[in-house]
Amino acid sequence: MEVRLFNSLTRSIEPFRPLDPKGEAVKMYTCGPTVYNYAHIGNFRAYIFEDLLQRHLEARRFKVERVMNLTDVDDKTIRGCRVMGVRLAEFTQRYKDAFFEDLAQLRIKRAAHFPAATEPRYIQRMIEMITFLESKDFAYKAEDGSVYFRISSFADYGRLAHLNLEELRPSGRINTDEYEKESIGDFALWKVWNEEDGDVWWESPWGRGRPGWHIECSAMATAILGPELDIHCGGVDNLFPHHEAEIAQSECFTSKQFVKYWLHCAHLLVDSQKMSKSAGNFYTLRDLIERGYTGREIRYALISVHYRLPLNFTLAGLDAARAALSRIDAWVRRLHERAQAASAGGVPSFPESESFLKALDDDLNISGALACLFDWIRDTNRMMDLGELSEAQAAKCLADFGVINSILACEAAQIDVPKEITQLLEERQNARAARDWALSDTLRDRILSMGWMLKDTKQGQQVTRNS
RNA sequence: GGCGGGGUCGCCAAGUGGUAAGGCCGAGCUCUGCAAAAGCUCUAUCGCGGGUUCGAUUCCCGCCCCCGCCUCCA
Numbered sequence: 001m002e003v004r005l006f007n008s009l010t011r012s013i014e015p016f017r018p019l020d021p022k023g024e025a026v027k028m029y030t031c032g033p034t035v036y037n038y039a040h041i042g043n044f045r046a047y048i049f050e051d052l053l054q055r056h057l058e059a060r061r062f063k064v065e066r067v068m069n070l071t072d073v074d075d076k077t078i079r080g081c082r083v084m085g086v087r088l089a090e091f092t093q094r095y096k097d098a099f100f101e102d103l104a105q106l107r108i109k110r111a112a113h114f115p116a117a118t119e120p121r122y123i124q125r126m127i128e129m130i131t132f133l134e135s136k137d138f139a140y141k142a143e144d145g146s147v148y149f150r151i152s153s154f155a156d157y158g159r160l161a162h163l164n165l166e167e168l169r170p171s172g173r174i175n176t177d178e179y180e181k182e183s184i185g186d187f188a189l190w191k192v193w194n195e196e197d198g199d200v201w202w203e204s205p206w207g208r209g210r211p212g213w214h215i216e217c218s219a220m221a222t223a224i225l226g227p228e229l230d231i232h233c234g235g236v237d238n239l240f241p242h243h244e245a246e247i248a249q250s251e252c253f254t255s256k257q258f259v260k261y262w263l264h265c266a267h268l269l270v271d272s273q274k275m276s277k278s279a280g281n282f283y284t285l286r287d288l289i290e291r292g293y294t295g296r297e298i299r300y301a302l303i304s305v306h307y308r309l310p311l312n313f314t315l316a317g318l319d320a321a322r323a324a325l326s327r328i329d330a331w332v333r334r335l336h337e338r339a340q341a342a343s344a345g346g347v348p349s350f351p352e353s354e355s356f357l358k359a360l361d362d363d364l365n366i367s368g369a370l371a372c373l374f375d376w377i378r379d380t381n382r383m384m385d386l387g388e389l390s391e392a393q394a395a396k397c398l399a400d401f402g403v404i405n406s407i408l409a410c411e412a413a414q415i416d417v418p419k420e421i422t423q424l425l426e427e428r429q430n431a432r433a434a435r436d437w438a439l440s441d442t443l444r445d446r447i448l449s450m451g452w453m454l455k456d457t458k459q460g461q462q463v464t465r466n467s
Numbered sequence: 468g469g470c471g472g473g474g475u476c477g478c479c480a481a482g483u484g485g486u487a488a489g490g491c492c493g494a495g496c497u498c499u500g501c502a503a504a505a506g507c508u509c510u511a512u513c514g515c516g517g518g519u520u521c522g523a524u525u526c527c528c529g530c531c532c533c534c535g536c537c538u539c540c541a
Contacts, residue, residue: 011471031541032541033541034540034541039541040541042540042541043540043541044541045541046541047541049541074539075539161470161536161537162470162471163469163470163536163537164469164470184538185538186538187538187539188539212539213539214539233541234541235540235541236471236472236535236536236541237535237536237540237541238539238540238541239536240536240537240538241537241538241539242538242539242540244538245538245539264541265541266472266534266535267534267535267540267541268541269534272533272534274534274535304479304480304490305479305480306480306481308472309472309473309480310472310473310534310535311479312478312479314478314479316478316479316491316492317478317479317491319491319492320478320479320490320491320492321490321491322491323490323491323492324490324491326504326505327490327505330504330505330506331505333505334505334506359481365481365482366481367479367480367481367482367488367489367490368481368482368488368489370480370481370489370490371480371481371482371488371489371490372488372489373489374488374489374490375488375489378489378506378507381505381506381507382506382507384506385497385506385507432500435500437500437501440500440501441501441502444502444503448503453503453504454503454504455503455504455505456499456502456503456504457498457499457504457505458498462504464504
């Protein structure tokens, strides 16, 4: 069985074979955030999908080198820093920091590289690329002083989005003041400075200005990963024009096929609506954490719907994620209790962890994979009910679950029980020994009110809490 | 108008030409001093109408809804 992925370029599911002749190394580029605000859960849906992809490929023994860029200069970041009256770098730094905190909360594996558009070496590279493109007539300087890519010079333009350029229809989003362009579809490589840019500008052969959005990804991707990438991901909304533009710029510059597999995840809806601040259904990760949800729960909710399907995000869905996780937690705890220090040596692997991976091989069929996991949970729970799961088998189960968890990253974090709780538990234990149920119940309420779940088992009291 | 995605149990959501995974919720049972938690068990004929077929949710045709994208929103 091999990994198969839906390639937007061909609109079909294809076997995944990396460019690396040894079939090991995978070069993966993922469009990252524009750091002008806290990222919202729609953004994170995309990053979690990419995380799932990376982790699964790694479980399948690929060596993934992933790049995620940070867009730290554009209209919104410039506007933001001017409103706050701070320098651009200072403004974006706070959202970069926040972004990395959020990634950690969501257990998203860090990319190998997080290049930022304004790093001098990348600005330099963008200028080099644009200079080259202009010299080959792929680009031109327009009357307004900006440099545009000439889409008519690249025959493949439109191939990724499968758009017929002749039939493009104005959507109302066109910036009508860009009449200087030769063609409506031409996009900016270099934007000439204007007053609204304030002190944000770089010197270039075309005068002061700043790079266009698309060129940064081409520059950073090829600078770090080379001219040819295996995988490039992003949200569907980036498919056109952003990725189309990236292909055009990159391929005209390198004369090589830029990306072999293009993967796009669908949008996230909130309560069946497009998320928007005006509709009041706009959530950042921080909003949800304030509501008492954990990064782990949010991760599970976002990962558990196939990436090419619109994900309808709801608080009820988060509650469902919480319940599903606590079921997994309880199972893992039970396995630990059963396994104790037993070694799994000699016990054959349970087939479920492999069927889990096989489901993911099929274009990341997460629903199928989770079904394998829960079937497995039910079966082994039943075995434990009947006393038919040996200590060694339980240990093996945990080892096999480790593979699944290396992808889902769903296991509960170890939380130390604080002293106050331990003390209350001790008191309650004494009360119970004395059959003082009233006191026992009072103490239970107190523990519950402090945010801990309490359960009486044959082995005594057990406390847990959401993580 | 063009391109694309989707309509499967109350909610979320797999899947297959042969009579429908899984999760949540709900119900029942077990456990328990009572609870809670947990565990087990149970719960659908797949948008509508045709066609192909021994047989379709799965293939074809038509229709009805919903949702994206069509120049800088993951």
